[in-house]
Amino acid sequence: MLDSKVPAGPLAEKWSKHKFNLKLVNPANKRKYTIIVVGTGLAGSSAAASLAELGYNVKAFCYQDSPRRAHSIAAQGGINAAKNYQNDGDSVFRLFYDTIKGGDYRAREANVYRLAEVSVNIIDQCVAQGVPFAREYGGLLDNRSFGGAQVSRTFYARGQTGQQLLLGAYSALNRQINKGTVKMYNRHEMLDLVTIDGHARGIITRNMVTGAIEAHEGHAVLLCTGGYGNVFYLSTNAMGCNVTAAWRAHKRGAFFANPCYTQIHPTCIPVTGDHQSKLTLMSESLRNDGRVWVPKTVELAQKLRKGEIKISDLKEEDRDYYLERKYPSFGNLVPRDVASRNAKEVVDEGRGVGASGIAVYLDFEDAIKRLGEDTVRAKYGNLFDMYYQITDENPYKQPMRIYPAVHYTMGGLWVDYNLMTTVPGLYALGECNFSDHGANRLGASALMQGLADGYFVIPYTIGDYLAGLGFDPVDRNHPEFEKTRKTVEDNVQRLLSLKGSKTVDDIHKKLGHIMWEYCGMARNEAGLIKAKGQIQELRREFWSDVTVLGENEEMNQSLEKAGRVADFLELGELMVDDALNRRESCGGHFREESQTEEGEAKRDDENFKYVAAWEYRGESQPEVLHKEPLEFENVKLTQRSYK
Amino acid sequence: MSGNMNLTLKVWRQKNDKTRGKFVTYQATNISPDMSFLEMLDVVNEELVRKGEDPIHFDHDCREGICGMCSLHINGRPHGPKQGTTTCQLHMRSFHDGQTIVIEPWRSAAFPVIKDLAVDRSAFDRIQQAGGYINVNTGGVPDANAIPIPKKVADEAFESATCIACGACVAACKNASAMLFVSAKISQYALLPQGQTERYSRAQAMVAQMDAEGFGSCTNTGACEAECPVGIKLTNIARMNREYFTAKIFKQEEPH
Numbered sequence: 001m002l003d004s005k006v007p008a009g010p011l012a013e014k015w016s017k018h019k020f021n022l023k024l025v026n027p028a029n030k031r032k033y034t035i036i037v038v039g040t041g042l043a044g045s046s047a048a049a050s051l052a053e054l055g056y057n058v059k060a061f062c063y064q065d066s067p068r069r070a071h072s073i074a075a076q077g078g079i080n081a082a083k084n085y086q087n088d089g090d091s092v093f094r095l096f097y098d099t100i101k102g103g104d105y106r107a108r109e110a111n112v113y114r115l116a117e118v119s120v121n122i123i124d125q126c127v128a129q130g131v132p133f134a135r136e137y138g139g140l141l142d143n144r145s146f147g148g149a150q151v152s153r154t155f156y157a158r159g160q161t162g163q164q165l166l167l168g169a170y171s172a173l174n175r176q177i178n179k180g181t182v183k184m185y186n187r188h189e190m191l192d193l194v195t196i197d198g199h200a201r202g203i204i205t206r207n208m209v210t211g212a213i214e215a216h217e218g219h220a221v222l223l224c225t226g227g228y229g230n231v232f233y234l235s236t237n238a239m240g241c242n243v244t245a246a247w248r249a250h251k252r253g254a255f256f257a258n259p260c261y262t263q264i265h266p267t268c269i270p271v272t273g274d275h276q277s278k279l280t281l282m283s284e285s286l287r288n289d290g291r292v293w294v295p296k297t298v299e300l301a302q303k304l305r306k307g308e309i310k311i312s313d314l315k316e317e318d319r320d321y322y323l324e325r326k327y328p329s330f331g332n333l334v335p336r337d338v339a340s341r342n343a344k345e346v347v348d349e350g351r352g353v354g355a356s357g358i359a360v361y362l363d364f365e366d367a368i369k370r371l372g373e374d375t376v377r378a379k380y381g382n383l384f385d386m387y388y389q390i391t392d393e394n395p396y397k398q399p400m401r402i403y404p405a406v407h408y409t410m411g412g413l414w415v416d417y418n419l420m421t422t423v424p425g426l427y428a429l430g431e432c433n434f435s436d437h438g439a440n441r442l443g444a445s446a447l448m449q450g451l452a453d454g455y456f457v458i459p460y461t462i463g464d465y466l467a468g469l470g471f472d473p474v475d476r477n478h479p480e481f482e483k484t485r486k487t488v489e490d491n492v493q494r495l496l497s498l499k500g501s502k503t504v505d506d507i508h509k510k511l512g513h514i515m516w517e518y519c520g521m522a523r524n525e526a527g528l529i530k531a532k533g534q535i536q537e538l539r540r541e542f543w544s545d546v547t548v549l550g551e552n553e554e555m556n557q558s559l560e561k562a563g564r565v566a567d568f569l570e571l572g573e574l575m576v577d578d579a580l581n582r583r584e585s586c587g588g589h590f591r592e593e594s595q596t597e598e599g600e601a602k603r604d605d606e607n608f609k610y611v612a613a614w615e616y617r618g619e620s621q622p623e624v625l626h627k628e629p630l631e632f633e634n635v636k637l638t639q640r641s642y643k
Numbered sequence: 644m645s646g647n648m649n650l651t652l653k654v655w656r657q658k659n660d661k662t663r664g665k666f667v668t669y670q671a672t673n674i675s676p677d678m679s680f681l682e683m684l685d686v687v688n689e690e691l692v693r694k695g696e697d698p699i700h701f702d703h704d705c706r707e708g709i710c711g712m713c714s715l716h717i718n719g720r721p722h723g724p725k726q727g728t729t730t731c732q733l734h735m736r737s738f739h740d741g742q743t744i745v746i747e748p749w750r751s752a753a754f755p756v757i758k759d760l761a762v763d764r765s766a767f768d769r770i771q772q773a774g775g776y777i778n779v780n781t782g783g784v785p786d787a788n789a790i791p792i793p794k795k796v797a798d799e800a801f802e803s804a805t806c807i808a809c810g811a812c813v814a815a816c817k818n819a820s821a822m823l824f825v826s827a828k829i830s831q832y833a834l835l836p837q838g839q840t841e842r843y844s845r846a847q848a849m850v851a852q853m854d855a856e857g858f859g860s861c862t863n864t865g866a867c868e869a870e871c872p873v874g875i876k877l878t879n880i881a882r883m884n885r886e887y888f889t890a891k892i893f894k895q896e897e898p899h
Binding site for chain 2: 046049050053064065066067068069071073074083085121123124125126127128129130132133134135136137138139140141157158160162163164167170171172174175177178184186209236238239240272273275276277278280281386389390392455456459501503505547549550554555557558
């Protein structure tokens with residue numbers, strides 16, 4: 001039933017051949033089609049701009065007050081591209097290979113190869129737009145090695161690459177808004193998908209200033225709405241990041257793939273107290289020069305936490321540089337999932353640092369000795385400042401305290417090679433889909449995927465669908481529009497009628513605890529079963545005892561939050577189901593029952609070499625699992641080793 | 644916990660753009676110095692919700708100082724007392740026990756209040772839409788290394804490009820001028836070779852839109868630079884003026 005539509009033929013020719021075989025829409029006919037784009041991060045902005053340039057009518061939506069604020073803006077480290085400018089052995093195939101391996105062989109070969117292939121175009125495009133990437137003194141682009149890559153293929157703009165790339169895409173979007181080819185709706189939140197005869201034909205939005213609940217029609221709908229990391233309450237996502245658009249699409253027929261694949265990023269600033277509203281990432285580029293360590297013994301760690309000894313009292317032999325010790329060839333640069341799990345391991349042993357004991361050190365003493373403080377400042381100055389700002393500790397003088405935090409979700413809406421979901425006419429781009437990162441995403445690959453999907457994939461693949469539609473405008477008087485609009489309105493009223501004793505945040509925090517405890521860095525069957533029951537209970541508590549204030553016809557942040565948390569409460573259970581089903585460890589999904597003797601993630605290729613795509617079957621019905629088998633014709637599956 | 648603070652907040656509450664606003668006083672109790680300013684407001688809001696009162700509405704999103712969505716005039720200063728930081732990155736250790744904190748929205752005719760502390764900054768988007776881009780389509784562009792750009796020029800363009808469009812410059816300015824914001828974008832492209840072909844039409848289009856939005860003029864006070872959370876420099880305004888005057892006198896081009 002699941003047809004990935006991956007074209008036949010040799011890997012390196014698939015995309016070129018596929019592009020040739022795709023139907024085209026005549027330039028004069030493109031203006032007869034309207035495309036809805038939800039979300040204006042890297043994927044959404046680049047898609048909206050590129051499609052409008054081609055001649056389509058585009059309506060773009062974002063919940064923020066400006067499209068420029070989408071959370072892509074917060075990405076720090078960089079963007080990968082197989083340019084091989086450094087002459088260090090990089091190639092499209094190597095980027096493909098690294099990404100497949102890094103994803104622990106749970107991604108589609110053809111998608112990942114295409115991603116690597118178009119990565120080179122992305123850099124050209126961004127530079128043409130005036131994105132100020134870092135440069136060498138000779139005037140050419142600078143690269144760095146990032147996130148465990150053995151080659152330097154990462155392009156960057158100091159520690160704010162996401163910002164600069166998004167502003168580039170935003171500028172392209174602005175150009176089209178000015179031309180009238182994109183109509184932009186700020187402060188609008190998508191609350192449902194309209195389907196007619198099984199095809200996506202529009203969306204229902206709530207105007208977050210006036211409360212107006214409106215229907216918008218289009219020939220195709222693109223969801224570029226990011227990931228669902230905020231199901232954990234605490235994550236590095238922006239406060240507003242949510243799963244609502246994707247989840248409502250899921251309930252209208254779009255399968256949700258691999259929801260249990262979440263990425264816990266190893267280098268975040270640790271939690272300080274219950275008031276904490278979000279976590280802050282420290283770019284993993286810091287691991288290029290910082291050394292990760294904890295005290296060698298539990299006793300020393302205890303003394304340190306109690307303040308009986310100082311960091312400087314710990315001599316070299318009292319420190320355990322555990323990543324360097326266990327993984328001599330990759331050292332501090334092991335992939336994110338490995339680094340995170342190891343941090344959890346040493347903390348669980350009782351060797352953690354900081355007042356809470358839930359942190360490890362990231363130490364720059366050696367780097368400062370080797371390179372001098374000025375060089376370190378030039379490389380990481382803004383990150384050090386940010387750390388200082390938040391913790392009131394000076395990382396030039398004492399090691400940073402870091403701990404893993406939820407950062408990215410590899411799972412998402414299932415899409416075929418054309419990025420179309422199981423609902424015809426509904427597409428998912430960027431973090432919102434599941435397609436390219438398998439069970440673990442490599443550093444500097446999220447920006448690459450968002451822009452690849454938006455600039456270089458969807459402009460080709462969408463024509464194939466539209467060309468088969470005919471030219472009739474979408475009938476905005478079709479009863480489905482009013483019916484769906486009414487459903488949304490009723491749901492909003494239902495939320496507003498809740499006048500219990502708990503706040504929405506109370507429930508969200510509880511959900512976060514459950515997810516982190518049982519469906520976080522390590523998972524086991526008993527814990528997951530427990531979590532499932534607790535989430536169901538919590539959902540009942542939400543619908544019976546939460547309070548939502550105010551009215552619909554105004555800016556109402558209580559209402560916005562309540563709607564999002566209601567959807568997280570449903571998604572959370574599906575994540576647990578997926579984690580229960582996948583009785584193997586792979587990438588970010590670590591099932592304690594499935595590990596090697598050395599405690600590394602152990603895949604079970606015989607039984608789990610597939611994409612788990614879940615179909616919604618109605619309220620309180622169990623979701624149905626569909627399997628898309630993964631075939632590997634170009635890489636040999638191995639146990640990942642970074643020793 | 645020891646070291647926690649009790650504070651008095653005077654917060655601007657305004658139902659919508661059609662009603663008059665007023666200051667309302669709240670007590671924020673047991674506030675940890677490790678909280679961010681917005682987390683302190685979260686705590687106050689949670690208490691309000693428990694009492695059945697509408698929480699204080701304010702804009703915020705990334706809480707990492709980069710999205711530019713948070714704002715707030717705190718004790719008369721945009722983004723509060725600390726230099727070079729956004730409100731979301733301001734921590735309560737910058738305040739002391741017993742302090743009274745006055746919290747207002749950005750004040751500018753071009754930024755109408757939506758509710759409480761949230762304002763409408765879409766004027767900034769419209770200025771960017773008027774010309775804040777390079778006219779290139781997706782695809783068909785030269786190789787990224789085809790145009791070498793001296794590191795110094797690239798770095799300077801980057802400095803201008805780091806503007807987060809929060810609007811603190813407008814809020815700080817006695818004239819509610821948006822020139823620091825507009826000049827940052829004009830400078831970025833004026834410095835880079837990719838921006839040369841349209842540099843004069845761009846300056847004219849963006850300045851025209853800035854004026855149409857009702858922002859005030861620049862009188863070189865420099866409050867914008869002093870309050871900018873990301874350190875956008877006043878020299879950008881000088882460069883913008885040069886671009887604009889050169890365009891007006893010598894290089895008047897047809898707008899696109």
